[in-house]
Amino acid sequence: MELTINRTAEQIVANDSPLKDARPPVLVRELSSADRDRLLTHFLALDEDDRLLRFGQVVPDHVIENYVRNINFSNDKVFGVFGSALELVGVGHLAYLPAEGDKRTAEFGVSVLESARGRGIGTRMFERAAMRSRNTQVSVLYMHCLSRNSTMMHIARKSGMKIEYAYGEADAYLSLAPADQSSIMTELLQEQAAVFDYAIKRQAHRASQVFQAFMPTADAA
Ligand SMILES: CC(C)(COP(=O)(O)OP(=O)(O)OC[C@H]1O[C@@H](n2cnc3c(N)ncnc32)[C@H](O)[C@@H]1OP(=O)(O)O)[C@@H](O)C(=O)NCCC(=O)NCCS
Secondary structure (H helix, E strand, O other): OEEOOOOOHHHHHHHHOOOOOOOOOOOOEEOOHHHHHHHHHHHHOOOHHHHHHHHOOOOOHHHHHHHHHOOOOOOOEEEEEEOOOOOEEEEEEEEEOOOEOOEOEEEEEEEEOHHHOOOOHHHHHHHHHHHHHHHOOOOEEEEEEEOOOHHHHHHHHHOOOEEEEEOOEEEEEEEEOOOOHHHHHHHHHHHHHHHHHHHHHHHHHHHHHHHHHHOOOOOOO
16 A cells, blocks of 8 residues: 655645644654754653664663664664754654665654654654655665554554564555655655744744843842
């Protein structure tokens, strides 16, 4: 089954409109090596069970440090959703696997902080990864999960992924249509909106820090 990402700019705005439901729109921004510290903070905040679900095993802090240090931003794509304090509440890692002839496959892994779950962040990050895959000539998007990961299985199923179960684990595959002008434009617009949103959050965050610095401290009172 194919996920066809084929929306007009009007549809993007309409679908992302806060008027659509009570939830604010989820804006997914592409990350760079400059975001490594924030990525580390995000992953270290995951508890044991989340680490098991995300990485397939309970990884200690030093393994996470090593993982973040070694993310290859020139080959892979990493996406993030920022909170108001510029913390990464959601992270998606799209890793391109070695091509087999004409067939290009990418693997996706995602995590959302517990406090930010159920707001559509995981779904939007998956959609963004599928769109980026499609726009970079990937024909199959792959995800490896524990089969008890019912939330991720739900996201995979509703996105039309084909799921194969074995020994408590699940491999999910999504066949992607080739890129077209609409998929390229949609991704561009989404990225621009996320960059703009980040700039506003950064400004607000700085203003709040300046304001705090001028507030009288308890000692001074
Ligand atoms: C999986 C994860 C990324 C989902 O993030 P999220 O931002 O909460 O996801 P969303 O809000 O987009 O969607 C959650 C969906 O699952 C549904 N859901 C929630 N709990 C569920 C459960 N126990 N069983 C089935 N579906 C469930 C929600 O109703 C929602 O569905 P809807 O959008 O159709 O209403 C997050 O739970 C997480 O980080 N888990 C730990 C790491 C992990 O499992 N990573 C995936 C491995 S690759």
